[in-house]
Amino acid sequence: MNIYDIAQRSGVSIATVSRVLNGGRNVSRKTREKVLDVIRREDYRPNAFARGLGLNTMRMIGILCTDVSDTFYARAVSLVEGCLRRNGFDALLCCTGNDLENKKKYLGLLLGKRVDAVVLIGSAFKENVDNSHIESAARQVPVVIVNGLVELPGVYCVLCDERSAVRRNVRLLHESGRDDILYLYDTLTYSGCEKIAGYKAGLKDCGIPFRESLLVRVEKSVEAAAAKTAGLLNAGTGFSAAMASEDLLAVGALKALRRADRTAPVIGFNNSVLARCSSPALTSVDNMLDTLCPTAVNMLTGLLSGKSVPQKLVLSSKLVERETFHANQDKQNREENQ
Amino acid sequence: MNIYDIAQRSGVSIATVSRVLNGGRNVSRKTREKVLDVIRREDYRPNAFARGLGLNTMRMIGILCTDVSDTFYARAVSLVEGCLRRNGFDALLCCTGNDLENKKKYLGLLLGKRVDAVVLIGSAFKENVDNSHIESAARQVPVVIVNGLVELPGVYCVLCDERSAVRRNVRLLHESGRDDILYLYDTLTYSGCEKIAGYKAGLKDCGIPFRESLLVRVEKSVEAAAAKTAGLLNAGTGFSAAMASEDLLAVGALKALRRADRTAPVIGFNNSVLARCSSPALTSVDNMLDTLCPTAVNMLTGLLSGKSVPQKLVLSSKLVERETFHANQDKQNREENQ
């Protein structure tokens, strides 16, 4: 069933059917009704490929993501997909893992499918890495990055100031009397590097000397984080507070502390469901995904409709206090003890 | 840049370029090289829409999912997407939420994009619900359901025997001396109903009378589950063990128990990251997503290549024992105490 069939059955030309289909103004009420009747009767749907060929778009946006099974990325994908759909776009999802070659390959596949734009989520852009694939993608379609930064023409970034977030956390911990702050991280994405920079900046702010042994890289798993933290505790590497680049690792640290029957403030990152599920509930940094994602999609639709939008948009984060650390309370406690 | 440009620049016809592009056998080595040179030089990529129009496929599969931000569905989507890609398909992701009208609308949108098939993940198929949209979708393309059951022509289901899983859990708890078993659930999806049936069957097996007050529906959140469980504890509604339709709720129950300074076996469902993050780590039912998803994709590719595949494939689950319940140990303890 194609547009010719519909035209024939309604006794009009395909041009008229097309007009009806696309809400064209110049169709008489009678003709429109007649055509719509046939369309409904035959349950006709225009062929999206033919449409795409003519219009050079199928209104699809590629979402490139390292791993949707990660709770943080999953939430980002969910939000982005929802916003896109509300704007009449479909989402072509593509998970790359952390391998750069895969990222390149899959970005190519996405472009090959002629997506209108690409949204990059949590892709591991280490500093000084080869971003040529992103550069060349941006020459073809708008590229929007959620929570990452690549400063290239045609690449638009919406991100949260995570460096400041960690920096502030260090200060808060310092003010509550904790200077030996463990920091756990996993990957050196742009975001990952920023957080570490914030950690170091925070220490400097507070006049705390940086200790290599407290900046610890671990595999991305609760168990690994717990094991590493337990190792530190056993080795007597003292720390009086812990932070992590993401909730998962913070939960691991928390487990190790509890097992060692010790307690210390712990601050996670991402304010994910894990923070709420953890016992005690994890204080965590909300990096504003709920705002970041709609903003990113707005940018994208703006770009596609030819509007000019800022290349970089930075939001500030928010510390969500739960059981593992209360800034004011801890501070207060300390002052009372003095 | 299109196939005509490439043909012209390489001094051949578009037919030959097409052959080169599609690995056709009948091209001389020399010609092929020449054409490939031009293609590389111009960084030419064939237009996917034109290709789609001619072949009537763009090798895209629609994934319909209630909510990717849910850890369980996220993992399913991740697995399915990966398998699809390995089979040369792209995934068009579409999250519907729980609203039936949305499901219908979005399934229509997906079909409108002319996907080759549809994978349904965790869609809430309550029993006796209107599945006409699935039925009509199945008339157009193969429909594969992961962890759900709709018995209609053209609809293929890959699922885990969750009823038996819960039934067995009840028996294990009974054998460890617990007969007052709380069961928390949220939605009445097919899966949700099966689990409840398993709960009741398990009770019957063990000769435990069913108590309405122990079968509790809660909103899907840790806090809600914790609050409800705490309420039961306060009200003196005794229970000596808890189970839940998913880890999130089990974690909530666990929190309430801990806060009330009580302890009891708890068994979750889905064996998600939450189970490993929880303290104490949650014993949970693995419903075999790692097997279910590849199996579903295999079915799908089989169907698309005209093979005949079973309409229904059921896997058995696996209880992953962690800290909140050890079947044998608890049983042993009890026997020793006797």
Place this chain on the structure above:
DNA sequence: TTGAAAGCGGTACCAT
């Protein structure tokens, strides 16, 4: 308001 016809960019069949 309506229709005819020219693309859009491929694939594949049929000659040569």
Place this chain on the structure above:
DNA sequence: ATGGTACCGCTTTCAA
């Protein structure tokens, strides 16, 4: 081995 060409199904311009 290569080329010519019909065809896929729609949008859009131009004429009527």
